Amino acid sequence: MEMQSMIVVLTVLLVVGTGADYVRPLPRKTLHFPWSPKHSSHPQQVHISLAGDKHMRITWITIDKSSPSFVEYGTSPQSYNFIAEGESTSYSYFLYKSGKIHHTVIGPLEDDTVYFYRCGGNGPEFQFKTPPSQFPVTFAVAGDLGQTGWTKSTIDHIEQCKYDVYVLPGDLSYADYMQRKWDTFGELVQPLASTRPWMVTQGNHEKEEIPILKDGFVSYNSRWKMPFEESGSSSNLYYSFEVAGVHVVMLGSYTDYDEYSDQYSWLKADLSKVDRERTPWLVVVFHVPWYNSNYAHQGEGDDMTASMEPLLYAAGVDVVFAGHVHAYERSGRVYNGKTDTCGPIHITIGDGGNREGLAHEYLEPQPEWSIFREASFGHGELRIVNSTHAFWSWHRNDDDEPIRSDQVWITSLVGSRCLAERSHE
Incomplete structure (x- = not known):
């Protein structure tokens, strides 16, 4: 027994001393929502x-x-x-x-x-x-939430963050045709979603389409109405909004996006109206990542990238958020598959806590545009301090504690040579 104990102690010391890789906690089960009677007229x-x-x-x-x-x-x-x-x-x-x-x-x-x-x-x-009218302003970001124990952990961590607006890049309830799960998801997020604005876009799990029998996005569009009409869009699947000095564009990965589509025309018009003196920060959100070095969903965003990436580049977008891949990844500024100081930073954050688990496998070698990547559940916080600087941090769900695992200061493209050169083209 003494020999076994000594081996255990030596093993622990060796692991601690060598700075072993983070060991991810085990998956957690889908949450159980016991039925409770509610007054029929109560919200x-x-x-x-x-x-x-x-x-x-x-x-x-x-x-x-x-x-x-x-x-x-x-x-x-x-x-x-x-x-x-x-x-x-x-x-x-x-x-x-x-x-x-x-x-x-x-x-x-x-x-x-x-x-x-x-x-x-x-x-x-x-x-x-209500959000502030000027900087600083903080966005909480996490996609692919679902309704598991890890979802609850992520939501609890977001609640600890002093955020002004929550941005969700698709895949909300994971109802997947079982409509009652939309109701339990609404119950789960109400404590947060009733106190700060939640701005969402659709993912593949919102589609719920049955050819001939059911159109797609019926439940999503009915329950999560976003300000598409207020932003001149004809569809709840893509829209924009402004808060403090930030213009945020929410795009749809699962509606037409080619150059002949309504979404493309709307995006081009919306970006042309952005006044970088009034909103010096430009952020875009959608579900399927354009820059992804994970094996999961590899190449799924290529068509949308080919169509819309030039529009975002020309507009000088600062940051792009995506979900879909159940892991975290942050790029440097990138455009057309290569590092480009005038391109946006792409952040994949589809790690809110869904039942499908994490995407552990990454391509090797790591692409030169990829700065940080890790397969863990968590959430991000984008604190825009002023017109030129923002602080991004990603907080891994380390058991039930939010551990800051990645962070970076971001400088806006406003006032840069990138926008100055394009204004003269």
Whole structure:
């Protein structure tokens, strides 16, 4: 026994002393949501999203189909000086019938202010904080969430982050045709999504299309309405929004994107309207990564890259976020497959905690444009400090502690020779 103990101690010392690679924790099971009775007119699955300048969209679901779609709100608890009327929708998916899905836009709102609100005149009071009107501003970022124990860990870590807006680059609930899982996902994220705006785009798990029988994205479009109309888009699958001094473009990897498509035309028009003096930072988000050195989903973004990468390059995009690959990777500034100081930084962050697990296998040798890569669950934080500098950090879920594993200061392309040269072309 003494010899065995000595071997164990020596092994531990050897591992610690040699700085062994991080050992990833085991997968965690899908969360269990026990049924609990709820009042039919009380709001459920409450989440909020930006809806144009100084406005917020409040979304919730009620079982009672006669419940009204208004929101009372104000800056003091249980004291509502304002009221806004909204709209509602619902959908059927074979034997499943959704509750009444309410969407109400409120505002105009003051910047960097806490508001208290109640949905439909019933149920508990909620509160949220509006983003600031100027720097600094912080975005929390994590894609491919799902509903596992690791999802819960990621959400808990994001809650600890003092963020202003959460950006989700696709794959939300992993319902995959089982519509009740959209409801449990709404329950899971409500504590966060009701307090800060969640800005999302679609992934492959949102499609849920059955040829001839069911169109794609029915549940996603019904439940997660984004400000596409406010940004001049004709589809909920792609849109843009602005917060503080940042213009954010949310694109759709699963709708047409070639140069003859509506999305391409909209993107070209949207980028042409960006005023870099007013919004010096330009960020783009979509699901399928264009720069990916993981074996998983290799090459799936090539067609979209060929079509849209020149538009992003010409506009001087600073950072691109993607999901889909269940791992983390950060590139340097890159364009057309090569390091380019005028190209965007690409960050793959499809590691929110989904049930499919991590993508462990990477291509070797590591491409010259790839700076940091690791297969772990986690989340990222982009803190834009001023018009020229931002701090990016990625926080690995190390058991139940968020460990900062990658970080970098990013300098915006605003004021650089890149944009100066293009303005004279």
